[in-house]
Amino acid sequence: MAENEDWLYEINAKQPLIHIDLKEIWRYKDLLFLFVRRDIIAAYKQTILGPLWYLIQPLFTGIIFTLVFNNIASISTGGAPPFLFNLAGITMWSYFAQCLNNTSNTFASNAGLFAKVYFPRIIAPMSQAISALFKLSIQLFIFTCFYLYFVAKGSAISPNYTLWFFPFLILIVAVLGLGTGMLISSLTTKYRDFRILIGFATTLLMYISAVMYPISEVQNSKTLSEYTWVVELNPIAILIETFRYMTLQEGIFNWGLLGYCALLSLTVFFVGLVVFNRTGRNFIDTI
Amino acid sequence: MSDIILKAENISKQYRLGTVGSGTLRDDFKRNWAKLRGKEDPFLKVGAVNDRSQKSTEDYVWALRDINFEVKQGEVLGIIGKNGAGKSTLLKILSRVTAPTTGVIKSRGRIASLLEVGTGFHPELTGRENIYLNGAILGMTKAEINSKLDEIIEFSGCERYIDTPTKRYSSGMTVRLAFAVAAHLEPEILVVDEVLAVGDAEFQKKAIGKMQDISQGEGRTVLFVSHNMASVQSLCSRAILLQNGLITHSGTVLKIIEEYLTVDSLPNETTCKKFINENERTGSGLAKIKFVEFRSKGMVKTPATGQPVELIFDIDLVESIKFEDLELDFRIDNQLGQRILWFSSTVFKKNRLEGNRQIIFQFKKFPLNQGSYIVTTHLTHKNEVADWAKNGFQFQVDEGFFYSSLKKVSPDQSNIMIDYSVSYA
Secondary structure (H helix, E strand, C coil), X not given: CHHHHCCCEEEECCCCCCCCCHHHHHHCHHHHXXXXXXXXXXXXXXXXXXXXXXXXXXXXXXXXXXXXXXXXXXXXXXXXXXXXXXXXXXXXXXXXXXXXXXXXXXXXXXXXHHCCCCCCCCHHHHHHHHHHHHXXXXXXXXXXXXXXXXXXXXXXXXXXXXXXXXHHHHHHHHHHHHHHHHHHHHHHHHCCHHHHHHHHHXXXXXXXXXXXXXXXXXXXXXXXXXXXXXXXXXXXXXXXXXXXXXXXXXXCCCHHHHHHHHHHHHHHHHHHHHHHHHHHHHHHHCC | CCCEEEEEEXXXXXXXCCCCCHHHHHHHHHHHHHHHCCCCXXXXXXXXXXXXXXXXXXXXXXXXXXXXXXXXXCCEEEEEECCCCCHHHXXXXXXXXXXXXXXXEEECCCEEEEECCCCCCCCCCEHHHHHHHHHHHCCCCHHHHHHHHHHHHXXXXXXXXXXXXXXXXXXXHHHHHHHHHHHCCCCCEEEEECHHHCCCHHHHHHHHHHHHHHHHHCCCEEXXXXXXXXXXXXXXXXXXXXECCEEEEEEEHHHHHHHHHHHCCCCCCCCCCCCCCHHHCECCCCEEEEEEEEEECCEECCCECCCCEEEEEEEEECCCXXXXXXXXXXEEECCCCCEEEEEEHHHCCCCCCCCCCEEEEXXXXXXXXXXXXXXXXXXXXXXXXXXXXXEEEEEEEECCCCCCCCCCCCCCCCCEXXXXXXXXX
16 A cells, blocks of 8 residues: 555645646647637638638727717827827727636636536636737737838837837736636626626726826816826726837836736736636536 | 555535525625634535435535545446436546545546547537547647547548538537547546447447447556446446445446346336326226336336336226226337237236236236337226227336346337347257
């Protein structure tokens, strides 16, 4: 009975609070990429325009936003062309929204799969965040195209040195979206109230995230001055502003605020991860 | 003792019955409150034995209770039990789909499950893409799949469709492809649940053959769950019998199958089928059938092929007529409405026993194969129809052993079984 202790693994009724088996996730890396592939391929199967839809969505949203917020409501976008200003906001926002929405459905949409096979559950939301990158890159491509167009037309815009931070910016957005999504997906398995909430909450969130207006506009507003903190402390608003500063010189770039965003994102992510792991073990009994 | 690959210690699983609502929220608060104070989960103390036919006021049941077993390297362990005995719950815990409420499972090898094949197939992807996806879900790496791709495609017999989206596949083809992927997995421990219930006969044979190869040829450890005693018998060396969430027996496969068939005869479910309403019957009404019931070894139970069975008709009659003047005949139709058997009390001399006016037909070895049958009864009093019930009741025949060889005959082949012998000369 001496060899009794060298088990490969144990399935235990109880589990430590934080339990991330990186080795196991690594072993399933192929699955992660196949999931990403599946999501990208399946999203626009049997459509004629295919991935072109990724172009059309932000383009039209950008045009409508420019018409409504800049031409009708005359929100100032500083020196940047309004259309480009909106496109920048939409690009960042839609990446966050996609991470959040897709991961918040993890348990519900994968119930059939999770009910039958074991693999590290975290693979599913991770694949969502990665496949959303595909859409993001297409949108960044359009953004670049229009950027060049406006430069050629003589707009006084130029990117600045802070652009090197861009990959980290995306990482923060992804971590925040993923964390929030995992948290919500875990809460939804037993009590579906959250699923209803998330539907309109993301739309409302967009309005306080400085997508179609600069934060300075809120700060300068006389009627809203008491509530400026809602936007000022909103990490997504800060992240969007940072992106606009990088590319259009229009916005805020503040290491302190970015540190706050990173810290908040990581906190949300780890809380989300803990809750997600706990739920993942038993959710099939309650969904 | 040294080659134990899997060990379950005190595995229990508790489920809450009913719907999710404010009641579950309240229980969640109680549970977390107890946890915060460092106390034990209060709901672990409650919970009834899981018997689905018994009414109970308890909200919590134990789907599994104190399950202990060990599996040796290379062994094929059969897990058998009736519906709701906890087999699937056990497999779910073993394959880590859900966590046990208490207890530990220790394993020396990777466990992969074939809990209903075809998991994770995406209808929009082609057969080939799905092989990769499904393989990865089941725990294979891309390199492993690459090396086996041709073999998998060949085994599935779907070469022609391999680059067509699986949504265009017939359901049988999907299953074939899925099983092909699963069968080429190489985990140390394979969990199989009811896979053999799908596919056509040719493919089932192939699947069983593959299972045998896996377990015998390759020395893989397999946990096999099925209702099909014939395949359990041909594949497994040892078995455990689950009953209401407890392991009641474990031992050699033949012993356990025998045990299973007798355990099944416990009067757990009532088989006293209601007869059709009186106004749907014709006849003078001087005598009527009140109810019918199947008994085996003195207990009310669903009849099973090859088992001793009594079919009892309980008769109600007006005082003016004599019970002995009644004659009863009935015919049995299969599900297609084809008459397959006819029985009558007129065939034999009457054998009047002390009793409560019952007409009892006795079968030493029940001749009907597993399936569902419809009975038309015809009760006469002095050649005059007293009670004629067309399609009066329906009954189910459970799987059982008719032949001493324990070989089964598929219900597709024959509804009726008779004793015979074969000689080679």
